[in-house]
Structure formats: C-alpha cells, structure tokens
Amino acid sequence: xxxxxxxxxxxxxxGFFLACDKDDTSSEGVGAVQLISLTANDxxxxxxxxxxxxxxxxxxxxxxxxxxxxxxxxxSGEQIEYMAGTCxxxxxxxxxxxxxxxxxxxxxxKLLILPFK
Amino acid sequence: xxxxxxxxxxxxxxxxxxxxxxxQCCGAGNPLNGFGDVSGIQRKMLQISPYYKYSYSDQYxxxxxxxxxxxDKMFYNFASIDLAYGLSNRMSIHGQIGxxxxxxxxxxxxxxxxxxxxxxxxxxxxxxxxxxxxxxxxVEVTPSIGIKLPVGVFDQEVKDVKLPIxxxxxxxxxxxxxxxxxxxxxxxxxxxxxxxxxxxxxIQSENFDYKYGNLYVLSIYGSYNITRKLNTMVQVQYESxxxxxxxxxxxxxxxxxxxxxxxxxLSYIIMDDLAASVDAFVPLYRYMNGIQIANKFSLSLRxxxxxxxxxxxxxxxxxxxxx
Numbered sequence: 161x162x163x164x165x166x167x168x169x170x171x172x173x174x175g176f177f178l179a180c181d182k183d184d185t186s187s188e189g190v191g192a193v194q195l196i197s198l199t200a201n202d203x204x205x206x207x208x209x210x211x212x213x214x215x216x217x218x219x220x221x222x223x224x225x226x227x228x229x230x231x232x233x234x235x236s237g238e239q240i241e242y243m244a245g246t247c248x249x250x251x252x253x254x255x256x257x258x259x260x261x262x263x264x265x266x267x268x269x270k271l272l273i274l275p276f277k
Numbered sequence: 278x279x280x281x282x283x284x285x286x287x288x289x290x291x292x293x294x295x296x297x298x299x300x301q302c303c304g305a306g307n308p309l310n311g312f313g314d315v316s317g318i319q320r321k322m323l324q325i326s327p328y329y330k331y332s333y334s335d336q337y338x339x340x341x342x343x344x345x346x347x348x349d350k351m352f353y354n355f356a357s358i359d360l361a362y363g364l365s366n367r368m369s370i371h372g373q374i375g376x377x378x379x380x381x382x383x384x385x386x387x388x389x390x391x392x393x394x395x396x397x398x399x400x401x402x403x404x405x406x407x408x409x410x411x412x413x414x415x416v417e418v419t420p421s422i423g424i425k426l427p428v429g430v431f432d433q434e435v436k437d438v439k440l441p442i443x444x445x446x447x448x449x450x451x452x453x454x455x456x457x458x459x460x461x462x463x464x465x466x467x468x469x470x471x472x473x474x475x476x477x478x479x480i481q482s483e484n485f486d487y488k489y490g491n492l493y494v495l496s497i498y499g500s501y502n503i504t505r506k507l508n509t510m511v512q513v514q515y516e517s518x519x520x521x522x523x524x525x526x527x528x529x530x531x532x533x534x535x536x537x538x539x540x541x542x543l544s545y546i547i548m549d550d551l552a553a554s555v556d557a558f559v560p561l562y563r564y565m566n567g568i569q570i571a572n573k574f575s576l577s578l579r580x581x582x583x584x585x586x587x588x589x590x591x592x593x594x595x596x597x598x599x600x
Contacts, residue, residue: 207568208348210386227439229485230523234389236436243386245348246531246568247443250523255484275530276346276568 193219195258195265200242203269207246207276213269214239217258225257231273244273306399306427306448307375308332308355308575309494309516318363321587326359328373332558332575338534338565347385351443351570354378355398359579367410371403371421375429377446394444397429403454415462425452425475442487450489451478469498479522490519490533505546512540513561520566531567536560550583 195217202211215224215238226233230252231244244252252273257266308330318324333352337344357375364370375398382392403423410417429447433440442449456473473496477489493516500510514537521532539561544554558575565571 208346208386223437225434225437225439227484228441230442232392232441233438234384234386234392236438240438241389243348247529249530250527253484 190220190260190262193217193222193258193260193263193265195256195267198254198256198267198269200254200269200271202271204272204274205244206274207249208243210241210243211271212239213242213254213256215256215258215267217265219258219260219263221260223259225259227255227257229253229255231271242271244271246276249273249275306425306429306446306450306452307357307373307401308353318361318369319585319587320363320366321585322361322363323584323586324359324361324581325584326361326579326581328357328359328577328579330355330575330577332572334570334572336571336573337568338563338571339568341562341564344568346568349385349570350383351381352383353380355380357398367407369405371401371405371423373401375399375401375446380444380446382441382444392435392440392444394430394433394440394446396433396446398446399425399448399452400428401425405458415467417458417460419458419460421454421456421458423454423456425454427451448477448489450480450487452476452489453478466499466501469496469500471496471498486524488522490521492519493517507546508544510542510544512538512542514538514540531565531569534563534565534569536564536571537562550585552581554579554581 195215197216198213199216200211200213202209205211217224217238222238224237226236226240228242228244230248230250231242231254233254234241234243242254250273251270253268253270255266255268257264259265331352331354333350335347335350337346337348355375355377357373359371359373361369361371377395377398380394384391401423403421405419405421407417407419410419425448427447427449431445431447431449433445452475454473454475456471458469458471460467460469471494473492473494475492477491479488480486494514496512496514498510498512500508502508515535516538517535518533521529523529537560539559540556541559542554542556544552546552556577556579558572558577560572560574563571
C-alpha cells in the first residue's frame, strides 16, 4: 500500500515536470528585442491631467506591457495615455516591458504629479 | 456528527494557498461588511453566511464639501462566504473569503474606456472570546482579534495594461485587527456597540511602496423585535482612516478621512436554522482629506444557515436573543 502511494506521487511529479517543459521550437527565429526609448509629452502634470507616453522598440512580434506604480493607464500597444488623480501626487514611475516569445526589454519613466489646479 | 476545529482550518487552507500574492500597489480589498452577527456563537455550532454587497460612488469631496471635479464614477458588486464555528460556548472562530464580481470605474475623460477588475479579494480570520456572557442579565462583552490576508488578485491586467490599484480586487496588504463588541438585551430590544481598529502592513516590492492608513470604527446599534421572526436594527457607524504613506514615508495628502454611516437593517428568521438580512449604507457625514471620491450608497444582503453539531442541544437559533 505504501509503495503504491509512493509510486503514485512519483508519477504525479513526473507529469508536472513533463507538463512544464518549455517548447522551444514554437518560437524559433523571433529574435532580439530592444526598447530604444520611452518618452512622454509632459513629465510634470497636475492631478487628472492626461499625457501621452510613447515606447519605441525594435524586434519582431512585440507585445507591450504597461504598469504604473500610482495612477492610471488607458490604451495599449506602443502608445498609451497616463493620468494620476489627487490620490497619486508625487513622483510616479511608469514601466513599459516589450517582449516576444524569446526576449524582453523594459524601461521606466518618472513623471511628477502636482496637486489639482 | 462532530465538526473538529481543524477541519475548518483545513477548509480554508486551499483557498489561502491557491493564489500567489504579488504585491504591487494598493486596492481597498474586502469592504467592511458590518461583520454579520458580531457576538460569539455556541459551542459546536457552524454558521455559513453567503453575503453580497453593491456599492456606488460618484461624487468627489474636499473636506466635508462636494468638490467641483468629476473625472470618474465607481461601483462594485462584491460577494463573500463567511463561516463561523463555536470552539466553545465563549470562543468562536470566524472566516471570510471575498470575491469581486466586478469593480468598475467609468471615466468622464474623452477617449478613456471604462475599466473593470474582478476576482478573489482578501481572506479574513477572527477569533472571538466572550469575556462576559451573563445569560440572566443578558449582557455580553466579546473582544476579537483578526487577520486579513491578501490572497486574491493584485496584479490584474487588461490588454497587457495593469489595472490601477483602486480596481484590483485584493488590498495587497496583510492587515491585523482587534475589536470589542458589547451588548445588552432587553425584552424586545437590545443596545450594542462595537469598537474596531485595523493596522495594515507596509507593501514593498520592486516598483511599489505603500502603506494604508490605520482604520478605526465605532458602531452603535439599536435592535427591535417587530415579531418573533422579524427584527429591525439601526446602526450608526463612524469610520476614521489615517492618511496613507508612500515611499520614503511621504504622506498621501488625498487619503484617509472620516465617514458617518446610517445603516438600517431588516432581518427575518425564515426557519429555525435559516435567517436573511438586508442592510442599506447611507452616508450621513463625510470628511475627506484632500480631494477624494466618496461612497454615495451601498446595499447588502446576507443569508445565514446554521448547523448544530452539539448532540445535547437542539436549538439552532438563539431565541433568547429575539425575545
């Protein structure tokens, strides 16, 4: 009975390892990714003022991921709009990560958000 | 049939460890829900309470006055399962796991699309001990300690863009709370009060550093039995939250404040072991630090099903409470 349980556990673990093994053949030839620049129309804003942020990247099959430590992002892809309300005054960091199935690159930009005017 | 306390813990363990905690930033997490039945329950009694809450906010406040800005509106539909088990006649353990059906922001900014977060919120555990439980004088004093675990979704993305903190279902922060509930019952009515305090741990990650302000709540309840099965309660709840802090302990000026809610409740005992209640949350007074959006109203529904695993007593509902 005990050996049966050990055997079952080993089979489950083996299954997990096989399931998690990366399939490298599907992403062949996609190549390097480089995020060349991350720029904003304005780097000093008042609360609820909207600015555009642009990511300029090189590579194939690119996916753009955006994240802000404070504030809100609208849109997707290589150009987004950013805004921070009164909750989020101060120096906020916006991170863009560009990736394909093989590589990724990321950059940050800092925007200063002043109180509402 | 006996329900061992460790079975209750075991029921919650998969829920706690089923999602990873990726602290990035700040959302409010599970809302305060009035805590259901705030007194302890009898030994070997199990209560299961599905809970639902709808909340709507559309007005920004500056101090106690309406601010002349309206960049967005917010609403959410929240559901939870609350469990309570009587470890002894004085001590009980309470747990809650929350889920946001949706948490939506509607923007008044040209070209901005609405955003919605959804998913598992926080898990909460409380241990309550009835320090004073005088059946003859019908007086009860029950202190409680609790912990709120950010087990839910805190890194939700829509179209590869991370949602703002205010739309993430989980608070992302480990929180501790303590409270004392006091109650005096009379023939047809009862008076109760509860003081509650919550401390939130600082959230620190590669891109994020934030600490929610401490929360203090004082509630005063008056309850009246209209019939043996129908009960009405009016609660006045005062909430005060300190300012939040971000990196380098900078105070977030537009955070924290004070709100006074009027919470009327109607509860009905459907069967001996089944009760339902509805609550409305009406803000009477709001004072917001800086400029912040404030809640306009909330509605909630709770159904409580009780199971008695004590073979020596058959009473499920504490009828004494309603007489």
